[in-house]
Every structure is written in structure tokens, then in C-alpha cells.
Amino acid sequence: MRFSETEKRQLIIFAALAYGITYVLGLLMWYGNSTGADLSVFPNAQMLYPAAGVMMAYLLTRKGDQKVPRIFYVTFLVITVLMILCALGSVFLPQSIQAGQMEMSVWMVLVQVVLILGSIVFWITLLVSGKERREACGLRWRNWKKSVLCMLLFFVLYSLRMGISSALGGQMGEFIQLWALPSTWLYLVTLVLNFFLVVVAFFGEEYGWRYYLQPLLQKRFGLRKGVLLLGVIWGLWHLPLDFFYYTTPDMGVIYVASQIVTCVFIGIFLAYVYMKTRNIWVAVAVHYMNNNLIPMFVGNYSADVLQGQTIAWGDVLASLILNLVIFGWFIFLKPFREKKEA
Template identity: 40%
Template sequence: MKCKFSTIEKKQLKIFFIVAFLVPMLLGVLMGYSYYQGNKVHLFALTFMLYPAAGVILAIYFTKDKDAVIPQKAYATHLVTTVLLTVITIVNIFKPSANLDSLSQVIILVASALFLIFVHHENPEIKKKYNLNFRGHVHKKPWIYMLLFVLLYITRIVFIAVFDGDLESINTLFSIQTLLGTLNLTIAFVFSFIMFFGEEYGWRYFLQPFLQKRMGKRLGIITLGVIWGLWHLPIIMFLYSTETWCLGIIGQLSTCISLAIFFGYAYMKTKNIWVPIFMHFFNNNFIAVLVGNVDFKYTLQLKDVVILLISNAIIYASFIFAKEYKANNTTNHNASL
């Protein structure tokens, strides 16, 4: 049964979309200006990642009861990090400096460590209420779904490599160096996860239940994927696929819709926000393990997008037929007050 939004939920959604969507789009104008000035613009992408969770935190803060207790230190850490990276990113437009890039990495490292410490020492009931509990809300083993995603991700790489006839990539995938690099990712996750918390706390914890409540589980998750994909518009145009941005947007929409389906499936199974946080981190960083470095820019051909559409549909989007999406009931949700 599809439900209407309450007055408080409408206010929360308004605050969320202003902070999580509108502000990054406005910053995207500055990103375009900086790009055409010949500057590196990757700091914008990092900063954008923080805004969805910032939108959730502010939505909760401005709609909560006066006596409601929130995870204040963890939330404050995230908001301060968002402000600091925004300032650094804007300053970098007019005074580009490698030192600012290094400073942003230090801030991310410190913020991630502080956030973990504050969450660890938070009252268990508060952690549970705001879905910061490392165990989630149900007795499911989260590592099973993390491992499943890793296997699916590897399957997708093999699938694309076979289509491209790139057997060397498959050999690299199963090398000792790749295994060691993957183990190193676990350490990197601890000191950089706050960026991925920034997205997943917004998309999965907050917006997914809202949309599924109003639109049903399947249409809600697809709509979330579209919103998530369009949110990447400035990043596609000025960082990832500057020369073929139309194809880049199509590819991004395909990826975001497909990943939204699988991430949403895992989140509904575990009610553990740390599961999609890890998945998102792995999805964005494993490529660096394979190639040794990350070149943000790529030029797409129509063939690349077709292969991407097919692989995403088969490997990730097929989970839309899982029983979690077949259930008629929708999640009754508004961000905890």
C-alpha cells in the first residue's frame, strides 16, 4: 500500500533536496567555470559526496522534537567536514594548489577516524535509532552481502573484458598483486569511508524508504537510481566524460539505477547502512587496485555504453526480481525525530 507523506516528512524532503541536490548543482556551475579555466576539478566530486548525508542531518535537526537526542558528535563531524571541503574546493578555483589537495585528504582521514570513534562511543539506542549501529537492525550477517557484491563486481569485470577481448585484464584480476591490493583497501576504507557515508546515508538510509513508501518498492528504487544518476551530471560533464558527456550520462544512469537496485536489496535485507557504504567504497576504488592509479577522465563509444547497459542489467538490476522487491508492503519511514 502506497502512503502519502506527512507534513514533517515533506519538510524533511524539502531540506534534503535543497542541501543534497540543489547545492551541488549550484557548485556545479563553479565546477564548470574552474574546468574551463584549466584547473583540476576532482575536489568538487569529493565535496559533492558529503552533501546527501549533510542534507539528512539538517533535515533531522530542523524537524526533531526539542527533547530528542541525536548522535551530535558524529553528525557535527560530518557537517564540519562538509563545510571545510567546500571552502577548500572553492579556494582551489582561484588559487589552485597541490597543498589544498593534500589538506583535503588529511581532513578526510581525520574526519573518518573521529566519526568512527564517536559512533563507537555513542549510546547503543541512539546508534540504533539513527541507523549507525555496525550490526544493523536485523540479525543478518552483513559480510555475506559485502562478499556477494565483490563477487558480482568481479563477474562484471570479466563479463566486460570478454566482450572487449581483453584477456589481460582477467589475468590481472586474479594476480597476487591484486589480492594484496584488495587487502589494503580494507585499511583505506577505515580512513576514507566518510565520503561514502556521505552518499549512502542520504540515498539508502533516507531517500530510499521515502520513495518506496510513496511509490512502491520497485518504482521507488528505480526513481532513486535516476535521481542518483542525475546528481552526477556536473561530475560527468566536467570530470569523468568531458568529451562524450551525453554517453557518459546514459552510462551513469544505467550504473546508478542498477547499483541502486542491488544496494537497496542488500540494505533491505540487513537494515545496515554500513553494507552499502562498503559496497560503494569498493565499487569506486577497486579499479585503482587493478590499474595502479585512477584517471578520472574517459572517452566513451556507443559500444562501451551498450556493454555497460547489458552487464549492469544482468548482474545488478536482475535483483529487482528478488522477493524483497515483490513484497506489497512499503517501508513506513521518516527520518528519526
């Protein structure tokens, strides 16, 4: 099934923002990497671009539609612009402050303020938008029982994946001991509370990828092929971060391959829970857990736990096998078979 003219216009606007801003600022990351700038702001800012692309596409193509939550959309776009300005400032006007024994980028502190205050305003404008507008643009919470079960299922599967990885690395004892530590359970409680204060970032990705682009690609390529294609698209979207943040440029190609593997298989699970519940907030919560459970399992709670990693092709193969076993089989379940593939 082909895209309509309106869908084509919306897709162009979405791609221009989600990918255009990402890759243009990727050049800035390349420059910042060469000057030794702190690039920690960039991954936080980048997460907002997909949703910003959807919102701008809807605002420009559905001008007379009273069901579009304009105040909510405009609020999110303002937050996105502020995040971009922080990213620019971190490269062109680098400043740092001393926090105890740690030195922190002023711009990273500002980003955290923008995320927290922005998330508070985000919830307020979402609520005042009204039930009808939230329904029309995929913003309502629905299917409570299925939604909660899907979130719990992800936590179990994520923990299982980390357990298998620990066992293969000869660290099963440390993995078991982790669950006896009070700090583990305190972190999990804190994780739930923090979700509401940083939600804009994770909503930023999922509203773009799962709510908007996934159904569009499934309409054109089929339920399974559309999701697999989305995983590749999502993986390549991380490219500037893969070269200049998560690792060093010399290992960038390997990390891109690893990122695509992760995005394809996590994307299968995210597609499953979204199709199962029709609740975008479940995908947002799962994405949040996927990113924020890492410090607990690796025992490193520092903000830059994902920065400057080392990686080899053997790690990519191990990730492929492990993610295939844990998440790959979801693509054969009922939600992916309910309609005839195109």
C-alpha cells in the same frame, strides 16, 4: 501513500543541500574547467552532501528529540564545510606542490587530510553517541552473517562483470593473470584498511540515498518503482561531475546516460542488500568497493583514474546489458516482494 508535513519539510531541506550545493558548485566546476583548474577536490566533497542534507533536516525538524546523535551530526557537517572550502580554494586559489615526479594540488592534499582526520573523529563521535541514538538514526551494525555475505557477493559479482567485460574485449588472459599478481592481493588488503580512513565520503552518499531517500520513495511509489526512481535521481545528481570531471563537456550527455544506467542497476543491488540486512554499513562498504576496485582491474592505481574518460553511445548500451545481467535480476527477489507495492 503521501508524505506527512514533517517528511515534506525534511525532504525540502535534504534536496536543498544534496542537490542545491551540488549544482551551485557545479557552476564553479564549469568556471574551473574553463580556466584549467584541478577539479579533483569536487567529487570527494560532493559525496558528503546527501548525508549532510539528512542530518540538517533532522536537526531542524527534530529539535527536542534526545535520540538524535547531535555531536556526530555536527561533526559530519563541519567536515562537509571543510570539504566545500577546499573545493572553493582549488578554483580561486590554485596551488600545487611537487611530490617526487608528480605535481599535486595543495587542496587535494588538504582534502585527503580532512578525509582521514575527519574519519577518525567520525568513528569516535559515532561510538560516544551511544547505542540508543545509533539505533534511532539507522547507524547500528546489525545482521553480521547476512552483511558479510552480501559484501562477498558484491565482490564476486563485480569481479564477474569485469571478467565478462575483459573476455568481450579479448583480454581474458590479462584478467586471469591479474589474480596471480602479489600486488592484487596487497591492494585488496590495503583496501580493507583504507576503508576506515575514508569512510566519511561513502557514508555521505549511502546515508542520504539508501537510509533516507530510498524508504521515502518506496513508501510513496512502491518497493520497485521507488528504487528505480532513486537510481535516476542518484544518476542526475552526478551531472556536474559527468560534464566537467569524468569526461569533457562534449561527451557529457553520453556520460550522464551511462551514469544513470550504472546508478539504476548498482542502486538495485544496494537497495537489495540494505533491505536484506537493514544495515547501512553494508551499503557503505559495497559503495566503497564499487569505487575502489576499478584501479585494480584496469591496472591503473593513479588517483585520477576516473578523470577525463572517453565514452561513446555503444559503451552505454554495453553497460546497460552487462549491468542488467549482473545486477538487474535482484529487483525480483524476496525483499522487493514482501509488501504490496503502492
